[in-house]
Amino acid sequence: MKKLVLAAGCVALALLCVGVLVRLRAGAPGEPVHAGPSRPLSREPGQPSAPPPVEGFTGVVVNRDTVDVAARVEGLVTEVRVRLGDRVTRNALLAQLDDHQAKSELEVARATLSVTRADEEKAVLEHQEAQERNGRNQKAASLRGDALSQEELAAARYQEQYAASRLSAARARVQEQQARVAQLEQRIHDEAIRAPFDGVVTARYVDPGASVSRGAPVVRLVSSEELWVRFAVPEEQGPGLATGLPVEVRIKELGLAIPGLVEKISPEVDAASRMIIAEARLTLPAAQQPPGLSGRAVRVHPAQHSTAQPTP
Structure with a gap:
């Protein structure tokens, strides 16, 4: 009889232990269940990832020219x-x-040009005279038959041709001297x-x-009129950058915050640094530009919520 009671107690104790284990695994009613570390949800294929937020970039202030x-x-x-x-x-x-020598040579060249122009005018008159004489001889020969010898007609023709050649030479000397004057004038201009x-x-x-x-x-x-900032953007943040995007250049040492607009973005990523180079035009009048601004390293902060659209 005692053996039966002892066996029944052992069975009851075993059932109690099993119930406790089940309770520990499932959790008691009303108590939270502590789950293990969760895994991130996997992105569906083809779904674009959101670009990282655009933050400040390191740049340098440069003059346009x-x-x-x-x-x-x-x-x-x-x-x-x-x-x-x-x-x-x-x-x-x-x-x-020093332009003293060039100016002296220019005076001589201008005087020589005046002489050559006078020679040209003389050659023009001589050519006109030879033309008229030859024309009269030709007309007289046609009206009076053999009134003039062939030698006289040939001499008149040769005289006209000679006058024409002298005129051409005079005009060439004028052009040569004009080129000399222009050359000396350009030299004097370049010496300033x-x-x-x-x-x-x-x-x-x-x-x-x-x-x-x-x-x-x-x-x-x-140049004192236009200031630009050239800055580098990591390639993963490139989608957040567009032409027309407002930016602000901050210089803590000078207490300046200069506004500007992005106008140029490199179409390629630098192979070594994996950066995209961009340029923004700054709005700062020349009278307000402090000395030593050009070449200064600055921090560029593009607007986080801009409605700017890329320019075509």
């Missing part, structure tokens, strides 16, 4: 009229080369080094008394 104004001819620098930081206008005289556009002098390479060769830089000039 930067040029080393060079000497067009070889010569001695007699004057440099600008210094570092000077603002100049288009065609303003930057430097002057002038600004090709409105800008600011950022470098002065020579001083008065220096001898320069053709093509040697004299002054560096940057």
Whole structure:
């Protein structure tokens, strides 16, 4: 009898243990079930992924036009009229080369041109006279038969041809001297080094008394009207960038926030850096541009919610 009671107790204890295990696996009613780490939902094939948000980019402020104004001819620098930081206008005289010799040669060439023109006028009159004489002889010979000898008619024709050749030579000398005058005038013009556009002098390479060769830089000039920012965009953020997108260039050191618009975007990704180069035109009047702005590294912040559309 005792053995039956003991066996029944063991069975009851086993059933109790099984129930506890089931309860632990399923969770008790009203209690949350703790699930394991979840996996991200897989994207359906063909569904485009959203581009990452466009953030600030590192860029550099540049002037639209930067040029080393060079000497067009070889010569001695007699004057440099600008210094570092000077603002100049288009065609303003930057430097002057010695032009005394060219001016002296130009005076001689102009005087010679006057003489050759006088010779040309004389040759024109001689040619007209020879033409008229030959014409009269031909008319007289046709009216009076053999009134004039063949020698006289031939002499008149030859005289006309000779006058025509002298006229052609006189005109050639005039053209040659005109070319000489134009050449000297161009040389004098080139010896005056002038600004090709409105800008600011950022470098002065020579001083008065220096001898320069053709093509040697004299002054560096940057345009003061247009400022641009050139910046690099990672290729994965390229879809968030478009022409016409408003941007803001922030310079903490100067306390500036300069607005602008993206106008140019490179059509290809740089193979080495995997970056897309873009340029934006900045809106900042020349009078408000602080010194040293060009070439400064800045942070470019495109608008996050712009309705700008790509320009065709």
